[in-house]
Amino acid sequence: MSQENIQGSGCAVRADARIDDLSAISDSDAADDAAERSWLKAVGAILHWVLPIVALAAVGVVGWRELRHLDLAEVHRSFQAISLGVTVALLLAGLATASLNTLYDLLLRRWLALEIRVKDLARTAWVASALNNVVGFSGMTGSGVRYLGLTKAGVAPPKAVGSAALVVLSMPLGLSVLATTLLAVHREMLQWTAVPAPLALAVLGAVSLYWPLFVLIAGRGPLHRRWLADTPTLGAAQRVSLVLVSTLDWVAVGGLLWLCLSAAGATLPLTTLLMAFALAMTLGLVSLVPGALGVFEGAMLLILGRTGADPAALVAGLLLFRVAYYFVPFLFAAQLLPGTRLLPDGGRIEELVEGFKTNPVLRVGRIPLQLLGHLSTQILAYATFAAGVVLLLSAAFPGVAERLEVLDRYMPLLAREGFHLSSVIVGTLLLGLSRGIGAGMRGAYHSTQVLLLSGAILSLLKGIDIEVAALLLMLSALLRANRASFDRRGYALASARNLRWLGGIALTLLAAAGLGSLLYGSSTLLSHLDQIGHHLHSARYARALLGMTVTFLAWLAWTWYSMPAPAVDLPDQTALQRAADFYTRVGRTTYSYLTMLGDKYLFYSPSGRALIQYGIRRGHLIALGDPACAEADLQEALHGFRTFADAYDLTPVFYQVEEANLHHYHEAGFRLLKLGETARVSLPDFTLKGKKAENLRTVLNRAKRTEMTFEVLTPPLEEGVWAELKAISDAWLAEKRMAELGFSLGSFRRDFLEWGAIAVVRQSGRLIAFASLAQDFGHRDETGIDLMRHIPDTPHGTMDVLFSNLILHAQEAGYAWFDLGMAPLSGVGRSPWSPRDERMLKLGYELGNRFYNYKGLRQYKEKFNPQWRGMYLAYPRGRSLPVVLMDVTALITRGQRGHRAAGKRAGG
Numbered sequence: 020m021s022q023e024n025i026q027g028s029g030c031a032v033r034a035d036a037r038i039d040d041l042s043a044i045s046d047s048d049a050a051d052d053a054a055e056r057s058w059l060k061a062v063g064a065i066l067h068w069v070l071p072i073v074a075l076a077a078v079g080v081v082g083w084r085e086l087r088h089l090d091l092a093e094v095h096r097s098f099q100a101i102s103l104g105v106t107v108a109l110l111l112a113g114l115a116t117a118s119l120n121t122l123y124d125l126l127l128r129r130w131l132a133l134e135i136r137v138k139d140l141a142r143t144a145w146v147a148s149a150l151n152n153v154v155g156f157s158g159m160t161g162s163g164v165r166y167l168g169l170t171k172a173g174v175a176p177p178k179a180v181g182s183a184a185l186v187v188l189s190m191p192l193g194l195s196v197l198a199t200t201l202l203a204v205h206r207e208m209l210q211w212t213a214v215p216a217p218l219a220l221a222v223l224g225a226v227s228l229y230w231p232l233f234v235l236i237a238g239r240g241p242l243h244r245r246w247l248a249d250t251p252t253l254g255a256a257q258r259v260s261l262v263l264v265s266t267l268d269w270v271a272v273g274g275l276l277w278l279c280l281s282a283a284g285a286t287l288p289l290t291t292l293l294m295a296f297a298l299a300m301t302l303g304l305v306s307l308v309p310g311a312l313g314v315f316e317g318a319m320l321l322i323l324g325r326t327g328a329d330p331a332a333l334v335a336g337l338l339l340f341r342v343a344y345y346f347v348p349f350l351f352a353a354q355l356l357p358g359t360r361l362l363p364d365g366g367r368i369e370e371l372v373e374g375f376k377t378n379p380v381l382r383v384g385r386i387p388l389q390l391l392g393h394l395s396t397q398i399l400a401y402a403t404f405a406a407g408v409v410l411l412l413s414a415a416f417p418g419v420a421e422r423l424e425v426l427d428r429y430m431p432l433l434a435r436e437g438f439h440l441s442s443v444i445v446g447t448l449l450l451g452l453s454r455g456i457g458a459g460m461r462g463a464y465h466s467t468q469v470l471l472l473s474g475a476i477l478s479l480l481k482g483i484d485i486e487v488a489a490l491l492l493m494l495s496a497l498l499r500a501n502r503a504s505f506d507r508r509g510y511a512l513a514s515a516r517n518l519r520w521l522g523g524i525a526l527t528l529l530a531a532a533g534l535g536s537l538l539y540g541s542s543t544l545l546s547h548l549d550q551i552g553h554h555l556h557s558a559r560y561a562r563a564l565l566g567m568t569v570t571f572l573a574w575l576a577w578t579w580y581s582m583p584a585p586a587v588d589l590p591d592q593t594a595l596q597r598a599a600d601f602y603t604r605v606g607r608t609t610y611s612y613l614t615m616l617g618d619k620y621l622f623y624s625p626s627g628r629a630l631i632q633y634g635i636r637r638g639h640l641i642a643l644g645d646p647a648c649a650e651a652d653l654q655e656a657l658h659g660f661r662t663f664a665d666a667y668d669l670t671p672v673f674y675q676v677e678e679a680n681l682h683h684y685h686e687a688g689f690r691l692l693k694l695g696e697t698a699r700v701s702l703p704d705f706t707l708k709g710k711k712a713e714n715l716r717t718v719l720n721r722a723k724r725t726e727m728t729f730e731v732l733t734p735p736l737e738e739g740v741w742a743e744l745k746a747i748s749d750a751w752l753a754e755k756r757m758a759e760l761g762f763s764l765g766s767f768r769r770d771f772l773e774w775g776a777i778a779v780v781r782q783s784g785r786l787i788a789f790a791s792l793a794q795d796f797g798h799r800d801e802t803g804i805d806l807m808r809h810i811p812d813t814p815h816g817t818m819d820v821l822f823s824n825l826i827l828h829a830q831e832a833g834y835a836w837f838d839l840g841m842a843p844l845s846g847v848g849r850s851p852w853s854p855r856d857e858r859m860l861k862l863g864y865e866l867g868n869r870f871y872n873y874k875g876l877r878q879y880k881e882k883f884n885p886q887w888r889g890m891y892l893a894y895p896r897g898r899s900l901p902v903v904l905m906d907v908t909a910l911i912t913r914g915q916r917g918h919r920a921a922g923k924r925a926g927g
Contacts, residue, residue, distance in 0.1 A: 093331035097283045101339070103485055105282050109275075113343030114351060116275045119268045120148035123189050124165065126260060127182045131251055135172040142355050143168030149352035152345050184250045188233060189261045193269030194304075195229035196262065197297035202227055205294040226301050234258045273297070275344055280336035285328045295322040316341075350402060350497055396504050400457030402494050403449055403467055404523075410446030410474055411531050413487050414439060414563045436559065438481040443563040445474040447570040450527060451578065454520045455510065456498075458668040462583075464498060464505035471495040509583035510668035514638030515902060521575075528567050535560050585635070585667055587620045594621060599774075601630050602647060602796040609697075609838060610644035610675065610763065612794040612805065615774045618761050619643060622660055629656030634762055636906035640664045641672045643763055645680050653680060657687040673893040674907050675763065675841070681891060689893040692900065693857055696846045696877075698839035698885035699801070702830040705837075707823070711884055715823050718816040725814065726783045729824035731792075734773045741769060743786045744777070751808040762910040765791060765805040772806070778828070780809075780821050787813050790821055793838070802829050803838030822883065841890055842877040856900055 124144040128135065147164035165186055169179035202223060236242045239252045253261070273296040277289050299318035316337045323333055449470055455463025472495060475488040511517060535557075590598065595615055602611050605628065614621070619632040622642075629648030634641050640663075646656035664671040676684065681691055707716050732740065748767040752758065759766040775794040779786055788809035795802055804825065809817060822839075829837045848857035894903050 097335035117348040146352045149348045193265035199227040279340040283336035284332035404453035407446045407449030442477040451574045458510035459507045511638030624656040624659040628652045634910040678889040684893040692892040695843040696887040697841040698880040700837040718819040801836040
């Protein structure tokens with residue numbers, strides 16, 4: 020049995036084994052409970068995906084049927100008809116309306132005697148509400164942020180949980196009151212949506228019952244103890260106050276919507292609008308779509324379309340409402356975020372999420388608090404992307420006629436054409452640079468600032484577009500306020516995140532082309548491409564589309580070849596000797612000898628007291644084993660490696676770390692996945708005497724009778740011996756139909772094998788099997804086997820002879836342990852309470868033996884009576900486990916094929 024068979028095929032756990040291991044769950048009550056919880060979680064996860072998709076699909080189908088004749092130019096004219104003063108007033112009204120969400124927190128601060136300053140509470144509440152409006156999840160996100168802010172301000176966790184829970188319970192009260200009013204006054208509106216009337220009535224009826232149930236349950240009594248035991252009790256006046264505050268909040272939001280629609284030209288009675296708003300928002304919240312985006316607008320268009328309102332004015336008013344109540348407060352929250360102390364340290368945010376889910380009130384929803392880890396830069400990234408979209412949209416539509424007349428009078432035509440095309444180029448570049456903003460890249464920050472200022476000037480020069488210029492300048496100010504967040508040097512171009520972002524940019528540009536075809540016709544765009552004139556808007560936009568395409572391709576090429584990457588090179592002989600001296604002087608790990616393959620990069624900690632060997636695959640820095648250092652320096656090594664990876668927006672991963680060090684990885688913010696168990700033989704206790712070793716004694720006695728001998732060779736070896744070893748290796752690879760592996764496995768390379776001794780087995784003088792010993796660098800704590808190969812027709816029991824003699828040889832040499840290598844997936848997911856990923860992997864251990872002999876491998880090693888020790892994968896929380904495992908596997912399987920190419924450029 021070769022070392023590749025022992026460790027290779029199963030060393031990177033199969034990433035496609037993503038099935039619940041129901042067969043491994045026992046018949047105990049605890050296991051049944053765990054299975055039931057898993058089933059409920061699965062159903063909840065399906066609903067979180069299915070409901071939004073179904074809702075958006077339904078709205079899309081019905082909306083297209085209702086609005087397929089909508090004139091987008093009319094929508095644009097409705098926007099342009101809104102004066103700058105009215106726009107500013109509506110944006111300020113949106114900020115004022117959004118601030119009403121802080122009333123919940125201020126009331127609860129007084130009632131619950133929370134020890135937090137009003138200023139800090141208001142900041143936290145504002146950020147929580149703005150984030151909740153965008154992310155959604157029925158108030159869960161906002162309350163999670165409130166909990167985090169309260170605890171960081173020193174509020175006791177029980178009080179913080181109680182306050183956050185009451186916010187969750189209080190926010191829907193006003194919508195419930197409006198739903199009750201709708202059923203009592205305007206029930207005929209239920210016929211105005213695409214939802215069947217009985218279903219709409221059932222949903223609205225359920226929502227309308229919420230506020231009386233809250234008044235009943237939130238007080239003292241058995242119902243409170245049964246359902247809200249973790250929340251403080253409220254007096255009758257306090258409950259009524261929360262109902263009134265929530266009603267005021269929802270009515271104010273509806274009033275803001277009425278103002279936006281009126282400004283766009285859609286004049287409606289306020290009462291009718293409020294009832295339509297209540298129905299549409301209820302359907303939007305039930306759909307589970309974040310922020311009810313799309314569902315709310317679609318429902319409002321269907322309902323208000325029955326009133327005879329102008330569809331173009333309705334669309335313009337709804338978009339203006341989104342900007343005033345969602346987008347602008349969201350940007351304002353980004354400005355407030357650095358002063359709230361909400362941003363987490365290390366991995367504490369994930370611990371908070373796990374603890375927060377245990378609360379009976381809050382666990383019913385998913386709380387994506389991990390968004391806070393990079394909230395500031397992500398908000399600004401989406402805002403930068405949106406700014407690019409705005410510039411592209413402004414290029415698609417003609418400007419305000421009065422403004423264009425001024426430009427036509429005082430500006431040369433060619434200059435105006437140049438400014439128009441330049442604004443398109445700036446918008447396209449902003450789309451691309453938004454990825455760098457999200458990654459916190461310093462270079463992207465400076466370039467974006469230049470583009471935003473240029474875009475503002477160009478917007479004024481091409482059409483006196485004051486609104487777009489003001490938006491770009493506001494975003495520039497927000498970027499500057501958060502400039503300390505941009506400290507990274509680059510990001511991984513081949514990562515899944517970057518590829519998704521590129522896909523989004525490509526889809527946006529395709530949508531821009533589709534918009535041009537819709538406005539001007541595809542044939543018109545192509546035929547007018549070379550024409551120039553003050554009022555030839557189709558020709559101007561055709562050239563803009565060409566500019567978008569060329570700019571995007573040029574930006575893509577420039578980014579691909581200029582993106583900063585870690586300045587690292589694969590080690591040469593001098594660097595390998597330095598690493599060997601380090602291992603001799605400081606200490607080694609189980610896999611330190613594999614450094615001598617030269618296929619991994621070397622990272623020394625800032626103090627120089629730790630050494631990490633790692634490979635680079637797409638966006639992952641994958642370290643092999645634990646850092647080589649004293650235990651006191653392990654934490655510093657982990658932090659240094661994470662900081663090094665973070666500078667380039669790369670993901671650090673540690674592959675095959677030992678269970679004795681798991682607490683260090685946990686404290687450094689890593690998740691842990693058990694990969695299997697490694698077998699270690701205690702050499703002082705090993706013996707061939709007794710019944711347990713009877714089979715081994717039989718094999719050794721038979722080996723003597725068949726003239727089989729064992730020998731340990733120390734380099735330098737004779738050329739004839741190297742030739743024999745290579746012939747065995749080539750025959751073994753040919754029989755197995757595989758190529759050399761690497762990274763976590765040794766390869767048959769003379770420069771690598773010369774670092775350690777080689778054990779050989781001969782029969783009648785003919786060399787039939789060999790194994791390379793792991794280099795010990797002068798330490799006698801442990802030794803083991805790396806490369807093991809044999810001829811195809813080797814006698815039965817040859818590898819037993821090799822193992823047994825090697826163990827005896829190590830025992831005589833004074834080693835303490837002998838490493839037999841890992842049994843992949845062994846001991847993984849044995850408990851019904853094991854992490855879900857590990858229970859899934861256990862299914863591979865149970866059912867995957869037709870592809871790889873997992874069970875047989877463990878049984879083979881058991882004959883040497885070893886002690887089993889878990890080996891783990893450590894990876895940052897929030898990263899995709901299948902992607903991590905696939906990249907680890909790719910590093911292993913590329914072997915010598917990627918040895919030289921890997922040093923050309925570190926980042927792909």
